[in-house]
């Protein structure tokens with residue numbers, strides 16, 4: 051049974067006792083008898099009604115047959131054993147279904163019995179309370195402690211015997227009312243009282259005991275099936291308080307009633323004779339001592355029961371507290387672990403995001419390095435070879451011309467030789483600037499070799515391309531590049547133009563055609579542009 055079930059309070063038989071045989075829980079309320087449509091309620095009506103009738107009949111039979119106080123000699127001492135069959139049935143109903151189920155038949159039978167025996171109605175109403183008082187103690191304590199219903203094991207039998215003894219003593223207080231109402235003398239009163247509680251105790255032990263042993267489990271299972279018990283509630287606390295108060299009240303009432311009625315009996319029996327009065331007084335003293343002995347035993351039994359009760363409850367509470375603490379610790383641990391895992395995951399995610407940015411940047415750098423010329427930062431030859439075929443396919447699909455222009459600087463070696471490589475680089479950078487800014491967004495420039503450049507001009511006619519390249523030549527010629535001994539100016543380049551699809555329909559053919567045109571431009575004096 052989980053703590054959730056405990057907290058939600060769902061009916062589950064016994065939340066504090068997750069497994070094992072059924073236990074005595076709260077009594078079945080009498081109002082279940084109102085559910086007339088319920089077959090279980092009809093069965094209860096039948097059996098309970100029969101019980102009430104049987105109790106009344108048997109009660110009357112007790113008076114008719116003079117069963118109260120059957121003498122029994124044991125160890126030289128006379129005992130009087132009262133046989134009271136209704137109590138047998140009432141004990142069973144009390145334990146199996148609740149105090150009301152046993153107390154009502156017990157009250158009815160005692161009342162009818164007393165009236166039948168001629169007791170005045172006022173006394174009869176009081177007298178009939180004695181057996182229900184004993185049953186109340188029996189049933190309430192059993193339910194408050196929630197004893198197992200199995201009646202197996204030494205401890206449970208000790209508990210049953212002890213409680214049965216107390217219940218019998220309480221139940222026997224009626225004997226004093228009986229003696230007083232029938233004006234019996236003190237000796238008879240104590241004999242009846244003794245027989246009454248001893249008889250109740252013995253018949254409970256010898257006759258109820260075996261029935262309880264054999265039938266309780268089955269009856270409780272039937273009851274739990276027909277009426278699922280509610281979960282244990284804090285109500286048990288006031289049940290405990292009520293039980294304790296009842297026990298104390300019962301003892302006080304017992305003391306008061308016994309001495310009061312005994313004195314009354316003695317006076318009634320010997321109104322004139324002093325000697326007999328003294329004898330009666332002596333008997334009263336002896337009897338008082340006997341009563342104190344009983345009370346001592348009663349007290350010890352209560353201590354035993356109290357100890358059982360508190361050890362049971364403190365044990366249960368400790369177990370529940372420990373289990374809750376364990377669950378709480380476990381939950382805290384799980385929470386901490388989850389938090390830790392969440393933090394680690396967050397850190398890992400952050401690291402991953404940083405790495406992703408780094409990888410993306412590296413990829414970008416690699417792509418740049420792979421496709422750009424490091425000096426001029428124009429595209430390189432590899433990019434040209436990757437892109438030109440794609441551009442030609444697009445031109446083919448959309449049917450527009452593409453011009454490929456090969457540019458080669460004139461006498462560039464002389465620049466290097468005369469001014470040094472740094473100035474040569476500056477010249478290359480200056481031309482790259484002219485090419486980058488002089489073309490449309492759809493065109494691109496690649497550095498083809500050392501001082502060779504290749505332009506790819508989309509959707510342009512050869513004469514337009516010629517015009518464009520000549521403009522570039524003019525801008526290049528107008529550049530001023532700083533050199534060690536002044537400025538370089540009037541620089542020139544030669545160019546050859548090949549056009550798709552006129553001069554070739556693939557990259558190789560176009561490049562070769564443009565190269566040939568360039569060669570012609572060089573051969574024809576440089577600083578000029580030739581069409582393939």
Ligand SMILES: Nc1nc2c(ncn2[C@@H]2O[C@H](COP(=O)(O)OP(=O)(O)OP(=O)(O)O)[C@@H](O)[C@H]2O)c(=O)[nH]1
Pocket residue numbers: 425458459460461462463464466470471472473474475478499500501572576
């Ligand atoms: N500064 C510099 N020089 C380069 C670079 N790449 C190639 N060169 C030089 O470019 C020169 C090319 O010389 P040539 O092939 O003889 O051509 P040219 O001197 O321009 O003569 P023509 O092309 O016939 O007009 C060589 O001196 C190379 O060293 C570079 O990145 N930087």
